[in-house]
């Protein structure tokens with residue numbers, strides 16, 4: 001039997017609607033929630049993400065301050081820009097789109113952001129607060145996955161979750177969130193050093209693919225009835241597509257026949273990332289009122 005498709009788009013719209021209502025309350029008090037989005041260079045995927053964020057902010061009655069920089073911007077210039085945004089009381093959140101041009105030290109830039117405005121949840125202070133279970137910003141994609149898992153109402157406590165990927169943006173923080181007491185899952189983290197990946201994935205009640213490798217997870221790697229969350233957003237060349245590529249997840253779509261629940265690409269995890277970003281910007285703005 002084919003899997004139940006988890007409609008991330010529908011769940012994300014509910015969260016965006018809630019953000020819109022909270023933004024309206026803030027506006028009545030004279031505060032317009034504002035996110036500064038900084039993009040250096042013209043990477044096509046980054047441009048498309050940044051546009052999606054601006055549109056979502058506008059629809060929620062929030063301000064998006066788009067800052068576009070040349071790929072040749074120096075690290076010093078970028079750090080000075082961030083210092084200005086940190087001191088700007090009208091700006092509640094700062095998002096620097098990654099990846100940055102190679103001559104810029106990403107860690108230095110992330111660390112320069114005021115933790116009170118770190119709506120990406122990437123600053124070491126935010127990561128530390130998350131690991132310690134203290135209040136703070138949760139990173140958007142991991143938080144979005146958690147919300148989707150809660151939405152389908154399968155028991156998470158005691159579930160064996162297998163995470164494929166250990167990036168700073170998804171795998172590492174999500175593995176951590178899932179082991180928190182309020183979620184209580186057991187987590188195996190697989191990565192490029194893992195031997196015999198299929199032996200692990202077949203154990204998963206919940207299988208999360210965040211490796212950035214198109215169709216890495218084949219149907220035979222999925223336990224029948226498992227929940228499969230596909231975080232992959234890979235652009236693969238496709239001559240029949242208008243723009244020359246199509247989006248492909250980390251999970252082979254044929255796995256739909258084995259899974260109990262599965263997220264589609266696009267329309268699964270992707271829209272949740274933007275929704276949780278709006279949620280964080282509202283949280284940042286409310287903290288200042």
Ligand code: GUN
Nearest residue numbers: 095096097098099120140
């Ligand atoms: N690049 C890919 N995903 C993200 C994200 O969630 N935030 C930022 N800032 N850059 C990204």
